[in-house]
Amino acid sequence: MLIVLLGPTGSGKSTIEKKIGQSGIHRLRSHTTRLRKPGESEDAYYFVKKEEFKKVDLVESVLYKNSFFGLSREEVEIAETKDCVVTLDWNGAQQIKHRIPFAVTIFIDCPMYQLEKRLPIEIDSEKRKKIMEQVVLDSKCAANCDYIVRNYDGQLDEACAQILEICRQSKKSD
Numbered sequence: 001m002l003i004v005l006l007g008p009t010g011s012g013k014s015t016i017e018k019k020i021g022q023s024g025i026h027r028l029r030s031h032t033t034r035l036r037k038p039g040e041s042e043d044a045y046y047f048v049k050k051e052e053f054k055k056v057d058l059v060e061s062v063l064y065k066n067s068f069f070g071l072s073r074e075e076v077e078i079a080e081t082k083d084c085v086v087t088l089d090w091n092g093a094q095q096i097k098h099r100i101p102f103a104v105t106i107f108i109d110c111p112m113y114q115l116e117k118r119l120p121i122e123i124d125s126e127k128r129k130k131i132m133e134q135v136v137l138d139s140k141c142a143a144n145c146d147y148i149v150r151n152y153d154g155q156l157d158e159a160c161a162q163i164l165e166i167c168r169q170s171k172k173s174d
């Protein structure tokens with residue numbers, strides 16, 4: 001079973017991945033050529049050089065902000081026997097939907113004003129404006145996802161419970 005999370009920055013995708021991980025949902029690890037961000041955990045991705053990335057057997061890949069991201073066949077195969085979650089952009093999610101019939105896409109929804117409040121305080125107004133413009137673009141894919149789950153402020157437990165329920169129902173209908 002493979003759950004693919006999508007949603008704008010700050011909607012809570014990594015927080016949800018961690019929380020549903022406590023219920024036994026395994027997080028798949030993507031490869032990327034981007035550098036590790038300060039404070040980012042070492043296992044957030046397989047951080048690799050472009051030459052190495054090109055050699056990986058990938059099920060899907062995208063070029064995003066000058067860096068490559070992709071999910072390897074080896075990672076996807078884990079989802080054949082285990083309940084798994086991965087966060088992808090819309091382009092990658094479409095590729096996965098074509099190739100992995102049991103993948104379920106879930107858009108994580110949050111109101112704009114809450115997303116803006118969740119942005120780190122040090123981000124200046126110019127950058128905030130750009131990020132929020134991208135939020136509008138990223139939100140357009142919601143209607144094409146299999147499910148939309150609200151992760152409004154204070155509703156993390158409810159959001160995770162809904163995702164676990166979707167996982168249960170999807171396995172039943174397989």
Ligand SMILES: Nc1ncnc2c1ncn2[C@@H]1O[C@H](COP(=O)(O)OP(=O)(O)OP(=O)(O)O)[C@@H](O)[C@H]1O
Binds near residue numbers: 013
């Ligand atoms: N239900 C919620 N209520 C309040 N705060 C939340 C909730 N869910 C997540 N947050 C907070 O919102 C912030 C952004 O969450 P997170 O990093 O999980 O988002 P994301 O979608 O993974 O973002 P990005 O795409 O930028 O990596 C974090 O500070 C997190 O603690």
Ligand SMILES: Nc1nc2c(ncn2[C@@H]2O[C@H](COP(=O)(O)O)[C@@H](O)[C@H]2O)c(=O)[nH]1
Binds near residue numbers: 087
């Ligand atoms: N198509 C894919 N998109 C991916 C993958 N791993 C992450 N992502 C998406 O890339 C951007 C940037 O991520 P960040 O860690 O730099 O914030 C974000 O939209 C992720 O959802 C992947 O394997 N394939």
